[in-house]
Amino acid sequence: MMKHLLLAIGLMAMACPAFSQELYVNTEPASNMATNSLGIRLESQGFFNPGYKNRTTFELMYGASKNLMVHSSLYISDYYENQQHFEGGSVYAKYRFLSVDSVQKHFRGAFFAKLSSINNPIVNQEITLEGDNSGLQSGVVFTQLLHKLALSGSASYLHAWDNAGNNHIPVGNARDAIAYTLSTGYLLLPAQYKSYDQTNLNLYAEFLGKTNPGYGQSYLDVAPAVQLIFNSLVRLDFSYRVPLYSTMQRNTAHMYLIRLEYNLFNL
Amino acid sequence: MKTFKISILLFILSTGFAHAQFSKAELQVSGLTCALCSKATEKSLKTLPFISDIKTDLLHNIFILTFKNGEAINFDLISKKVQDAGFFVNSLKTTFNFDGVKLSSNTFSYGADTFRLMNAVDKPLTGEVAITIVDKGFAPKSVSKKYLNQTTDVAPANGGRIYHAVI
Numbered sequence: 001m002m003k004h005l006l007l008a009i010g011l012m013a014m015a016c017p018a019f020s021q022e023l024y025v026n027t028e029p030a031s032n033m034a035t036n037s038l039g040i041r042l043e044s045q046g047f048f049n050p051g052y053k054n055r056t057t058f059e060l061m062y063g064a065s066k067n068l069m070v071h072s073s074l075y076i077s078d079y080y081e082n083q084q085h086f087e088g089g090s091v092y093a094k095y096r097f098l099s100v101d102s103v104q105k106h107f108r109g110a111f112f113a114k115l116s117s118i119n120n121p122i123v124n125q126e127i128t129l130e131g132d133n134s135g136l137q138s139g140v141v142f143t144q145l146l147h148k149l150a151l152s153g154s155a156s157y158l159h160a161w162d163n164a165g166n167n168h169i170p171v172g173n174a175r176d177a178i179a180y181t182l183s184t185g186y187l188l189l190p191a192q193y194k195s196y197d198q199t200n201l202n203l204y205a206e207f208l209g210k211t212n213p214g215y216g217q218s219y220l221d222v223a224p225a226v227q228l229i230f231n232s233l234v235r236l237d238f239s240y241r242v243p244l245y246s247t248m249q250r251n252t253a254h255m256y257l258i259r260l261e262y263n264l265f266n267l
Numbered sequence: 268m269k270t271f272k273i274s275i276l277l278f279i280l281s282t283g284f285a286h287a288q289f290s291k292a293e294l295q296v297s298g299l300t301c302a303l304c305s306k307a308t309e310k311s312l313k314t315l316p317f318i319s320d321i322k323t324d325l326l327h328n329i330f331i332l333t334f335k336n337g338e339a340i341n342f343d344l345i346s347k348k349v350q351d352a353g354f355f356v357n358s359l360k361t362t363f364n365f366d367g368v369k370l371s372s373n374t375f376s377y378g379a380d381t382f383r384l385m386n387a388v389d390k391p392l393t394g395e396v397a398i399t400i401v402d403k404g405f406a407p408k409s410v411s412k413k414y415l416n417q418t419t420d421v422a423p424a425n426g427g428r429i430y431h432a433v434i
Contacts, residue, residue, distance in 0.1 A: 021301055034307035035351035066351050101298035101355045187301075193325045196309075200302050232306035263303060265310035 021185040021202040022143055022150045025225035025237040025257065029152050029183075030108035030143040032096050033063035036267045043259040045130075047251060053079050055087075055131055067096045075131035079251060080120045087131050088164060090116035094141075106145055112156070113138040119165040125217050126210060126250035127160040127177045135160035139179070152183040158210075174212035182207040185227075200229040208241065212248065219246035221253065235261040287368045287377070289340045289361050290395065294330040296349055297357035297407075308352040315344055328357075339378050342430060346404040358406060360399045365392035379427030385414045386433045398432040 022029040033039060039061035046054030055077030063069050071092040078084045091114070098109035114137040116129035127133045139156020158177040162168045169175060187193070189201040204225040211218035225239035237259040246253055294312075299305050305328070309321055312330065317338035322331040334340055346356050363382075368375050370392060373384045385401060400406070401414040420429055 023301055023303065031304075032353050034304075034311055034353055037307055037310075063353075066353055096353075099298070099355070101357075106298040193302075195325070196302060196306055196323075198302075229302050232302040235303070263307075265307050266314055 021187050021200075021204070021227075022145075022152060022183075023202065023227065023229075023235065024152060024183045024185060024206060025204055025227060025239045025259070026206045026208055026223045026241075027152065027154060027181045027183045028094060028112065028141065030094075030096060030098075030110040030141045031106075032067065032069040032094060032110070033061060033263075034265060035063045035066050036265075037063045038264045038267055039261055040264070041259055041261045043257065045255055045257045047253075047255050049254065053077065053251075055079060056084075057131070069094050073130075075118070077131060079131070080123065087120055088116065088118035088134070090114055090129050098142075107142070108144075109140065109142045111138070111140055112154075118163050119167065120163055121167045122160075122163055122169050122173065124250045125173060125212065125215070125248045126219075126252060127158045127174065127212075128250075128252065129158065132251070133160040134163045137179070150185050152181075154181045155179070174215045174217065177210055177212050179208075179210045181209070196232040200227075200232075202227040202229070204239075206239075207244075210248065217248040219248045219250070219253070220244045221246075225257075233263050235259075235263070237261070287364060287366070288337070289334055289363050289377075291334060292332045292345070292359055292361035293397075294332055294345065294349070294359050295357040296328050296330065296354045298354045299328045304352070304354065308349060308354060311348040311352045312345065315341075315348060317341070342400060342405070343428070350404075356405050358399060360397050362395050362397050364395050366394055368392070374429075381427060381429045383418070383420065383429055383431050384434060385417065385431050388434065392434075396434060398434055400430055400432050402431050 022031060041059040043057040044054055055075060057073055057075055059071055059073040061069060061071045074089045075087040076084055077087055094110050094112040096108060096110045100107040114129050116134055118131060118134045120132060127135060129135050129137050135158055137156050137158045139154055141152065141154035143152040156179045158179060160169060160175050183204065183206040185202055185204040187200060188203050190198040206223040206225060207220060208223055209220040221241040221243050223239050223241045225237060228236045239257040241252060241255045243253045296308055305323060305325055309323060309330065312318060312321055317335050317340050318332050319335045320333040349356050373388060375382050401411055403411045414431055
């Protein structure tokens with residue numbers, strides 16, 4: 001496993017032609033958005049087995065200061081019912097506490113926390129604050145540009161509460177989880193970066209893991225992702241998660257993601 | 268003839284005054300890694316009223332700023348805008364027209380601000396000369412330290428600030 005991972009990272013480092021990218025699709029980098037800029041995201045995630053189910057997420061992201069950014073999200077899905085319904089929302093904040101920058105190179109660290117309130121019944125073992133569980137997540141993320149490789153890693157702790165609408169966590173289910181991620185990305189096109197109008201094509205490989213300590217439930221997914229950026233304003237993301245191993249009952253194995261993001265600067 | 272001499276003198280003085288200004292700057296930003304980041308930085312800089320045009324060299328993370336004629340340039344604001352966008356100034360090299368400007372013990376005034384040249388200037392400066400600001404917020408920490416350790420000057424009483432620069 002570890003061998004494959006290191007090999008994949010090594011190959012990406014060698015293949016990387018121009019710039020590394022850290023606009024990760026499945027995770028957040030330690031960097032923040034510019035002060036007073038707003039990102040608007042519309043996202044569809046889902047799975048095909050057993051039967052097609054999908055979730056729509058509407059997310060706003062705002063750069064509150066040079067060190068602080070906040071997100072708020074609303075979730076709608078048919079994961080736990082036969083028709084689409086509003087599931088609840090979440091808020092997220094990230095504070096950058098470390099910046100060591102030089103030209104085209106940097107190392108950054110940030111704390112983050114997420115709070116969610118969700119009204120779904122709890123049927124899975126995985127705790128996720130993206131529409132499935134009410135809870136609190138807090139952690140730390142570091143992002144490093146190493147030569148031409150953009151590497152980002154995070155570790156966080158999740159605690160779930162009973163969901164809204166009298167939906168209790170089943171007896172025998174974990175209430176606490178540890179999540180960890182490792183993401184890498186690079187700019188494939190344009191080869192010569194000259195203008196904001198050039199469409200960017202970015203490739204990512206992300207590793208997403210979770211474990212419920214004491215319950216013998218854990219997983220590690222690899223999530224390759226493709227990203228297009230138009231006019232340095234509009235971002236289009238595609239990703240698909242595949243388990244490398246999984247002993248946890250969950251929705252997120254084999255999950256697709258399509259996201260459209262629009263950015264407004266200097267509000 | 269006297270009037271002629273006075274008008275010549277006035278002309279020299281006025282052109283000297285008009286020339287004694289910053290015309291442009293080459294700003295290199297550190298930490299930039301993506302199109303959205305550069306765009307956000309440029310948009311942030313564009314809100315400054317004294318900048319008339321910004322050209323970018325995305326390959327080297329360099330912004331060429333053209334300043335408006337006759338506007339007072341606030342370099343601290345340039346650094347602040349870059350930091351607001353989430354990045355840092357790696358270098359700021361700005362062009363100053365020294366015609367009609369008297370250098371006294373390596374310093375010259377610009378509005379309420381004072382600029383101190385940190386390296387020895389052995390001949391009088393004339394015309395357009397590029398100076399690089401080495402204060403904190405305009406250069407890597409190690410560079411700022413190297414130059415600012417040489418100096419113990421205090422802020423002037425008029426509220427302006429002292430910029431330190433090298434040629």
